[in-house]
Amino acid sequence: MASTDKNKSVNLESEIFNPSKEIIEQAYIKQYESIYKRSIEDREGFWAEQAENLEWYKKWTTVLDDSKPPFYKWFIGGKMNIVHNAIDRHLNTWRKNKLAFIWEGEPGDFRSFSYHALNREVSKFANIMKSMGVKKGDIVTIYMPQIPELAFAMLACAKIGVAHSVVYGGFSVEALAERIMDADSRVLITADGGWRRGKIIDLKSIANEAMMRSPTIEVCVVVKRTGNEVYMETGRDFWYHDLMSLPVASPVCETEVMDSEDLLFILYTSGTTGRPKGMVHTHGGYAVYTSTTHKLVFDIKEEDRWWCAADPGWITGHSYIIYGPLINGSTTFMYEGAPNHPFPNRWWQMIEKYGITILYTSPTAIRGLMRFGDAWPSRHNLESLRILGSVGEPINPEAWRWYYKIIGREKCPIIDTWWQTETGGFMITPLPITPLKPGSATRPFFGNEVAIVDNKGKEVAVGEEGMLVIKSPWPGLARTIYKDSDRYREIYWKDFKKHGWYKTGDSARIDKDGYIWIIGRIDDVIKVSGYRLGTAEIESALVSHPAVSEAAAIALPHDLKGHAIHSYVILRAGLDGSKELEEDLKRHVSHELGPIARPETVDFVESLPKTRSGKIMRRVLKARALGHDEGDLTTLEE
Ligand code: WTA
Secondary structure (H helix, E strand, O other): OOOHHHHHHHHHHHEEEEEOOHHHHHHHOHHHHHHHHHHOHHHHHHHHHHOOOOOOOOOOOOEOOOOOOOOOOOEOOOOEOHHHHHHHHHHHOOHHOOOOEEEEOOOHHHHHHHEEHHHHHHHHHHHHHHHHHOOOOOOEEEOOOOOOOHHHOOOOOHHHHOOOEOOOOOOOOHHHHHHEEEEEEEEEEEEEEEOOOEEEHHHHHHHEEEEEEEEOOOEEEEEEOOOOOOOOOOOEEEEEHHHHHOOOOOOOOOOEEEEEEEEEEEEEOOOOOOOOOEEEHHHHHHHHHHHHHHHOOOOOOOOOEEEEEOOOOHHHHHHOOOHHHOOOEEEEEEEOOOOOOOOOOOOHHHHHHHOOOOOEOOOHHHHHOOOOOHHHHOOOOOOOOOEEEEEEOOOHHHHHHHHHHHHHHOOOEEEEOOOOEEEEEOOOOOOOOOOOOOOOOOOOOOOEEEEEEEOOEEEEEOOOOEEEHHHHHOOOOOOEOOOOHHHHHHHHHOOOOOOOOOOOOEEEEEOOOEEEEEEEEEOEEEEOOOOEEEEHHHHHHHHHOOOOEEEEEEEEOOOOOOOEEEEEEOOOOOOOOOOOHHHHHHHHHHHHHHHHOOEEEEOOOOOOOEOOOEEEHHHHHHHHHOOOOOOOOOEEEO
């Protein structure tokens, strides 16, 4: 666990893994310091140079507009479309026949698409959406399993200048309904289900219930994935394959010319308080940031087979399954199901079968596979792998070493990338040439100046814990929160307004070599198996149950998941807690929010520690649960 390893920081900091000669010879970037220095001294020059690697219908006139902080804009005056860069431009080169996508379904079915084929699928679906009257300014909600049509739908939206809002397929009724409503979506794209651990996850039934709660949806497109019997409402619901065989689904579709700063997508993420916030990303800056980071950090070569094992419904999938890799003309691999189905060698089998060269996954997945022992990966030839990556939470050194030794055969650097939905792409990360320390995300990526500070903005001493801030804007930064600029300013920019710094919400420390060690969230964001949730969402799901009058949720360390959710509820007058009610509440949260949000424990309590102004003191609950000192209780209401 990251949190328990914290105390052993002294020995950890001196454990160094140096890159091999081969890795250094292959790498695009052979020297970090000088390029980093240059990227800070001439940030705009550095990013303009990266932007030159993309195709623009019209070149920008200004690289960065910082006249109205914190609302930064990049590549002003530039005209482009991310899909022109992710697909169209490859069609005029030999990459037309290169594999863009390889996909394997959980039952073992397989599909692959060249850039030519990808263009055909995307164009056809784009034409269908056009014929439905979807246009610039609309936001289409996508709620899908991990199947190729998810990528087609996202790209088709972007191609015609429509924004997408992808809702993770593991979310459930209320989570979906509230995201549809916030985005005022008229169109929902979903599927009859997806496969997970041999079972069908019936997304359409969840979508049906969500559509009852969110009346904005006029059209629902349904991909047939499992053949599961589902309810289709006449006049509202249409099968994807029926639409794709209509004459209007022509394989030729013009890509819309967009402004750099036009909306590409919103992606909801959990914050400290209230409802999930729709982070806004735009075509130009996001395209430049994701493609540059993907290429330089993972040293992407033409012949690589890249596997980012995240779900496309989270930012990692958006940036590094879909956009970054396709802009770089890579072959990107996607897998539908569970890592241990039917056996714990599923991933290793696919790496061998498809010749995957780079695997990018989460500490949770690594810990989950590690627990089955070395025999499973050892049965497979993993020689194709040359680089490994990690994301989502701090990786505990034990998992790091296993990943390095057993999966990477001590040859593959482990690229531990720290970033957020808000940052669009990697912010603190090693490069393949960086000497590694297990558990440290090492140094900032080019263009980024970071600091670890106290609440007054003063840098803390080496080894001290402090707040991680980013001192200057970068092209991948989320532009705002959809429909809520005030909240954007308030959450990220208020605390260090005087300095103009971005507050990440994470705490970290820096060691004597300038390596950064992320500790974790300092707010009420929870990371469960690397998935981001907010205590507020879990609490409101609990309170929506008729038996509950008040609820609090906290995260406690968990060996496999990193953190797990524990909850405390006050029942309505006259009700008593029972094992059945506990189960029912867990089920309720799972039904409303999704199985990932299901609390590990539900404790029935008489009262909750609160401040005099009525705010629940989760810090106190956490300290009590862990048997730690409860700290300063002067604000606690008696
Ligand atoms: C955490 C995921 C330590 C962090 C891309 C951050 C990490 C939050 C790492 C964002 C890492 C992500 N080491 N912690 N390599 N990567 N985090 O928005 O707390 O789902 O603030 O984006 O994940 O989660 P999000």
